[in-house]
Amino acid sequence: MQNGFETASFEPKRDEDDGPFLDAGPISLIKAGASALMDRVRNASIGSLLWPWASAPARPERLRPTAYLDGLRGFAAFLVYWHHHELWAHPPPLTQVFETSFGYENHHYFAALPFVRIFFHGGHFAVAVFFVISGYVLSAKSLSLIHAGEQAKLADNLASALFRRWLRLFIPVIITTFVYMTVVHSFGMYIELLETKPHYLRAVWDWFCELKNFSFIFHNDKKGYFIYNFHLWSIPVEFKGSIVVYTSLLALSRAPRNARLWCEAFLVFYFLYIVDGWYCALFVSGMLLNDLDQLAAKNQLPAWFDRFRPYQQTLFYTMLVIALWLGGCPANGHDSKDLRKNPGWWLLSYLKPQAVWDVKWFFLYIAAVLFVSATPRVAWLKRFFETRFCQYLGRISFSLYLVHGPVLWTLGDRVYAAVGWPKETRLVQLGHWWNRFPLPKTGPMGLEVAFVLPHIVLLPVTLYLAELVTHLVDEPSLRFPQWLYKAVTTPRPGRLPA
Numbered sequence: 001m002q003n004g005f006e007t008a009s010f011e012p013k014r015d016e017d018d019g020p021f022l023d024a025g026p027i028s029l030i031k032a033g034a035s036a037l038m039d040r041v042r043n044a045s046i047g048s049l050l051w052p053w054a055s056a057p058a059r060p061e062r063l064r065p066t067a068y069l070d071g072l073r074g075f076a077a078f079l080v081y082w083h084h085h086e087l088w089a090h091p092p093p094l095t096q097v098f099e100t101s102f103g104y105e106n107h108h109y110f111a112a113l114p115f116v117r118i119f120f121h122g123g124h125f126a127v128a129v130f131f132v133i134s135g136y137v138l139s140a141k142s143l144s145l146i147h148a149g150e151q152a153k154l155a156d157n158l159a160s161a162l163f164r165r166w167l168r169l170f171i172p173v174i175i176t177t178f179v180y181m182t183v184v185h186s187f188g189m190y191i192e193l194l195e196t197k198p199h200y201l202r203a204v205w206d207w208f209c210e211l212k213n214f215s216f217i218f219h220n221d222k223k224g225y226f227i228y229n230f231h232l233w234s235i236p237v238e239f240k241g242s243i244v245v246y247t248s249l250l251a252l253s254r255a256p257r258n259a260r261l262w263c264e265a266f267l268v269f270y271f272l273y274i275v276d277g278w279y280c281a282l283f284v285s286g287m288l289l290n291d292l293d294q295l296a297a298k299n300q301l302p303a304w305f306d307r308f309r310p311y312q313q314t315l316f317y318t319m320l321v322i323a324l325w326l327g328g329c330p331a332n333g334h335d336s337k338d339l340r341k342n343p344g345w346w347l348l349s350y351l352k353p354q355a356v357w358d359v360k361w362f363f364l365y366i367a368a369v370l371f372v373s374a375t376p377r378v379a380w381l382k383r384f385f386e387t388r389f390c391q392y393l394g395r396i397s398f399s400l401y402l403v404h405g406p407v408l409w410t411l412g413d414r415v416y417a418a419v420g421w422p423k424e425t426r427l428v429q430l431g432h433w434w435n436r437f438p439l440p441k442t443g444p445m446g447l448e449v450a451f452v453l454p455h456i457v458l459l460p461v462t463l464y465l466a467e468l469v470t471h472l473v474d475e476p477s478l479r480f481p482q483w484l485y486k487a488v489t490t491p492r493p494g495r496l497p498a
Contacts, residue, residue, distance in 0.1 A: 135286020
């Protein structure tokens with residue numbers, strides 16, 4: 001449910017800079033790339049593998065102005081982790097509690113309370129926030145060039161961004177899912193929803209066939225997910241949204257301020273009310289927010305914004321409350337009729353546009369845009385996302401998103417079986433793990449002893465692997481596309497470009 005700013009919704013780093021290869025020739029580019037790779041291999045010592053935090057960058061003395069976005073992205077990634085564990089550990093029909101509102105079918109659980117439910121069911125809201133942040137950060141550099149009238153630099157910036165985007169998003173996906181497939185097959189592990197293959201080459205071929213379709217965003221496959229990590233359904237969506245942002249920036253690069261803002265607003269309307277493009281609306285809204293922020297920094301906002309200045313504090317707190325209410329939108333069905341069965345949502349259900357197929361994404365769109373807009377204007381909330389904890393989660397957020405599913409389906413499923421969480425597939429396939437270390441299921445729904453205590457093991461393992469993937473996969477996947485772009489666009493000395 002994500003910086004200089006070119007990052008993915010779940011990416012913790014900046015990557016709009018061209019890095020250390022800016023002025024290098026082709027030979028030096030190759031040498032620099034090879035040297036960087038060898039340094040990475042040499043640095044991957046046993047010590048760094050056992051304790052990857054040792055190579056983590058030190059916290060800067062002074063955070064940059066948009067550091068709260070990193071923290072927000074990181075905290076949202078943690079909500080995704082928690083949401084998926086809640087749904088996976090609890091057997092049906094208990095999972096319905098997290099998908100419905102307080103009072104649904106006369107069930108009243110603390111985890112389903114308005115506002116509170118985001119901490120148990122916040123994964124969908126987090127993904128929507130990811131997409132708004134992506135639209136914001138992907139457009140930042142280009143918008144600054146548009147405002148400055150630097151058309152030539154804008155063309156270079158967009159060319160570099162388009163070239164690097166697929167590589168930056170899918171290289172970590174390719175590496176982590178391949179390792180996951182290999183480990184599962186090598187140890188003969190049972191994984192729910194993942195079919196066992198007769199031999200390794202067959203497993204590799206199946207993984208490749210899934211990957212090639214998953215990573216080609218124009219394919220006609222309606223499945224829309226990758227069986228080797230179905231939580232990554234949002235990565236192709238991220239790439240599609242990135243293309244929408246880049247093409248919109250290019251199309252509007254010569255438009256004057258008011259025309260550009262009106263066109264961005266119309267695009268949001270188009271993606272919500274004319275076609276079912278809710279994720280495009282989230283990306284474009286992030287771009288619009290960044291445009292407005294940059295104009296506000298230069299005191300160039302349209303004059304009618306001044307009317308709201310006396311009420312801005314009230315306005316932003318109101319936006320925050322609305323965002324937290326709508327961010328808990330029930331997800332027990334895709335239709336308005338399903339939403340009306342949830343207390344507190346009957347009247348709201350009639351606001352759904354005809355074009356939107358899955359009703360929750362319309363309300364999550366509103367919630368995410370309002371939340372991202374309000375966060376930097378609500379001082380205590382901004383400070384929270386700038387804390388060391390949230391900044392750490394922001395740095396590993398993309399890797400956390402990549403690895404939390406495999407940990408859940410391998411170690412997590414077995415731990416939940418061992419502490420006594422019943423589930424038909426666990427009883428059949430993991431019977432030898434069943435109830436080895438039974439724990440009481442006392443406590444509020446979603447915070448039972450038998451659910452919370454396993455995270456003493458599961459959370460450190462997940463964070464360790466996320467740190468390891470950040471160090472060995474995520475950071476190199478930022479630098480490699482930069483190096484490759486310079487390698488293919490730098491002409492050889494003494495020759496005209498072909």
